[in-house]
Amino acid sequence: MEAEIKSINDIQEEIIQEFEVYDDWMDKYNYIIELSRSLPVIDPKLKINCNLISGCQSKVWLNAVYTDGVIKYSADSDAIITKGIIALLIRVLSGRKPDEILNADLYFIDKIGLRQNLSPTRSNGLLAMIKQMKLYALAFKTKYEKTL
C-alpha cells in the first residue's frame, strides 16, 4: 500500500534518481525500451481512431477510466521510445484524483533529459498526450465531482 501514498512529486523524484545512473544516452534509451514493456497496454478494442492522438511521427492511443474517485490510464504507441515515455507518464499520473492530475507539474521529463521529446516540432504526440491526460481529468472532474 505504500505506493498509494506516494505523491506525484515523490514518483517524479524516484524516476529522476533511476535515470541518474545513466550517463550515456544509449543506456538511457535501453532503460526506456525496458520501461516500454511495463506499459499497461490498452485493450486492442480501444485502439480506435477516437482514442488516437496523432503526431506527425509516432501514434499514441490513450484511454482513461474513472473508478472510486481516481483515473486509470492505459495507452500504446507504434514507437518504442514514445511507449517508454508514456509508461513513465502513466506511472506518475495513473491512479490519481482528477485535481492532482490537473495540477501536476511534470518536471521529471526535463530532468531526465527527455525534454526534446516534448517540443512541438517533434510532433510525436507526447505533448498532445499530456494535454489529453489532463483533459480527461477535467472531464471526469466536471462529470463526477461537481455535484459532490
Added chain:
Amino acid sequence: MDINKIRADFPILKEEVYGKPLVYFDNGATTQKPLQVIDCINHFHRHKNSSIHRGVHFLSDQATEEYEKAREAVRSFINASYAHEVIFTSGTTGSINGVAFSFGEKYVHENDEIVISEMEHHANIVPWQMLCERKNARLKIIPFDDKGLLNIEQFEKLLNEKTRIIAITHASNTLATINPVKEIIKIAHRHNIPVLVDGAQSVPHLPVDVQDMDCDFFVFSGHKIYGPTGIGVLYGKEKWLNEIPPFQGGGDMVEKVTFEKTTYNQLPYRFEAGTTNYIGAICLIKALEYVQSIGLLEIQEHEHNLLSYATKRLDDLGYITIYGRAPQKTSLISFNINDIHHYDAGMVLDKMGIAMRTGTHCAQPVMQHYGIDGNIRASFGLYNTTEEIDLLIEGIKKVKTMFG
C-alpha cells in the same frame, strides 16, 4: 575535389553534438554555409547595408548595383536568356505560391485542370489545391511506380484542352528521382501547356540550363544550395512574366500610383514588392560562385559516389527497405530499418551525432504510395564523406541491436 579543403570552408562541420562529431546528412532540408557566404552576410551588414532602388546616396547605389549583379549571377547560373527573367522571392515555396496565384488569377477558370505528380513536395501541391478551391478547378496527378519513376504514358493521357499548367519537381525530395523534365516539357508544349519546374532539390546537385530545358517557370531556394535562407528564385520566360499580373502590391513594383489607378513597374521589379531580401540575394552570389569553383559536374560525381556507396552498404545489411530505386537519382536515400519505427531509429541516431530527417518529409502522398507512416532520409551534400556513411551504418547496426 579536395574534400578536406572543402570541409574546412564549412565551420559548422567541426561542431560536436552530444559529444560526438556532427555528421550532417540533412542537406535535403537545408545545406550548411561556407565561410564565403557567412563572411558576405557579416561584411555587408558591417560596411554596406542600405535599402536598394530608393536612395540617391552612395550606399544605396552600391547596394542596388550588387543586387543587380546577383540577378545576373543567377541568370548565368541557370542560363536564362535575360536577367529580368530572374525574380527574387523568399524561396521555392514563395515562388510557387506566387505563380499559382498570379497565373491562376488570369488563366485558370472553373473546370480547368492543373497537372502535378504524386511525388511532389507539399509546396508544389497545396498552392495548386488552394487555386483549385478558389476557381473550382481540378488537380490531376501523374502517378509513379514503386521504383519511383513517373508514368510518362499516363502523364500524356492526363493532358487535354482543359489543362492550364503542369507543375512538376525536377528531383524528388523523398525518392531522389531525377525526372525527365525535358521530355515532359516537350510533350506539354505540343499541347501548348506551360510547365513550372520545382528545382529546389536539383539545383544543388546537377547543372541546370533553363533554355535547354525549355521550362516556362523554374523555382529554387538559396538555402538548399549553400546560400542564405529567406532568398529564392522565380525564373519565368519573359513572355509569361509580362502576361501574368503581379502577385504582391507595394513599394518598388509600381510605376505610378494615384488613388484612381496604379500602373506597374517593368520586369523584374513588378514582381518584387517591398524591401526584398537584398542581402540574401547578394550573398547568394557567393554560394553560386562557391559551387561553380568546385564545378557541378565534379559535385555530381562525388555525390553519386556517396549515393552508390551508401546504397550498397545499406543493401548489404539485409534489413533495410529503400524507397526510390530510379536509375537517375540525386544524392539522398529514404529508407526504413525493417520492423523498427523511424522515430525510434531517428532518436538513437541523433544521439550518435547523425543529423537526418525522419517522418514524411513534407511529401505525405509519397508515404501513402508505399503505405508507410514515414521513413528516415539521409541526404548528402558536397562536403560529405564515405567515412561519415560508415558511421551511419554503425549507428544503424546499433539501432538494430537495441530495437530488433
